[in-house]
Amino acid sequence: DVKVTQSSRYLVKRTGEKVFLECVQDMDHENMFWYRQDPGLGLRLIYFSYDVKMKEKGDIPEGYSVSREKKERFSLILESASTNQTSMYLCASGELRGRGEQFFGPGTRLTVL
Amino acid sequence: AQKITQTQPGMFVQEKEAVTLDCTYDTSDPSYGLFWYKQPSSGEMIFLIYQGSYDQQNATEGRYSLNFQKARKSANLVISASQLGDSAMYFCAMREALSGNTPLVFGKGTRLSVIA
Numbered sequence: 001d002v003k004v005t006q007s008s009r010y011l012v013k014r015t016g017e018k019v020f021l022e023c024v025q026d027m028d029h030e031n032m033f034w035y036r037q038d039p040g041l042g043l044r045l046i047y048f049s050y051d052v053k054m055k056e057k058g059d060i061p062e063g064y065s066v067s068r069e070k071k072e073r074f075s076l077i078l079e080s081a082s083t084n085q086t087s088m089y090l091c092a093s094g095e096l097r098g099r100g101e102q103f104f105g106p107g108t109r110l111t112v113l
Numbered sequence: 114a115q116k117i118t119q120t121q122p123g124m125f126v127q128e129k130e131a132v133t134l135d136c137t138y139d140t141s142d143p144s145y146g147l148f149w150y151k152q153p154s155s156g157e158m159i160f161l162i163y164q165g166s167y168d169q170q171n172a173t174e175g176r177y178s179l180n181f182q183k184a185r186k187s188a189n190l191v192i193s194a195s196q197l198g199d200s201a202m203y204f205c206a207m208r209e210a211l212s213g214n215t216p217l218v219f220g221k222g223t224r225l226s227v228i229a
Contacts, residue, residue, distance in 0.1 A: 107156040
């Protein structure tokens with residue numbers, strides 16, 4: 001079974017803190033994705049990566065950065081957390097070829113106070 | 114413009130009945146794929162079913178089937194014989210250009226509640 005793990009299920013941080021959300025997948029997938037999910041807005045793509053050290057902006061990249069130093073790991077960074085970044089963050093991975101199905105991690109619920 | 118539209122924020126269904134969750138999509142790309150995911154209260158997104166734009170038959174996976182009407186650009190999910198465990202958020206998603214690195218685009222979701 002594909003396994004996508006995220007470093008924390010729940011996280012509470014203060015405004016202005018630097019926040020790291022880690023995601024690891026064990027299926028050797030080329031693609032990895034970070035979404036945020038807010039009530040009534042569905043899933044919105046923040047960044048994705050199709051190879052090591054490669055990244056592409058999604059629909060809402062402002063206030064976020066990412067890092068992919070190894071194929072299995074994709075990190076989301078909030079350089080200076082703000083209260084409007086309180087959300088559920090979902091990581092996913094998927095193959096480059098084929099139908100493009102994405103496999104998701106359990107999510108991290110981040111609260112910024 | 115929204116690429117994926119789910120017009121039903123919430124739905125109720127009686128246990129053992131069938132339910133249809135609506136999804137319409139917008140694309141000019143002839144090659145695309147359509148997906149449905151389930152998100153229980155635990156938060157994890159679970160892949161349910163896939164339909165390719167060139168597939169001749171509607172996709173089925175157990176109690177899930179996809180009513181694909183290409184000319185209407187709709188891809189409704191049908192759940193037969195609903196169970197209490199089907200209560201969850203359901204998301205429709207699309208991937209354009211079946212090759213390459215295009216990510217999925219998601220709708221806003223429909224919350225399904227199954228009543229005993």
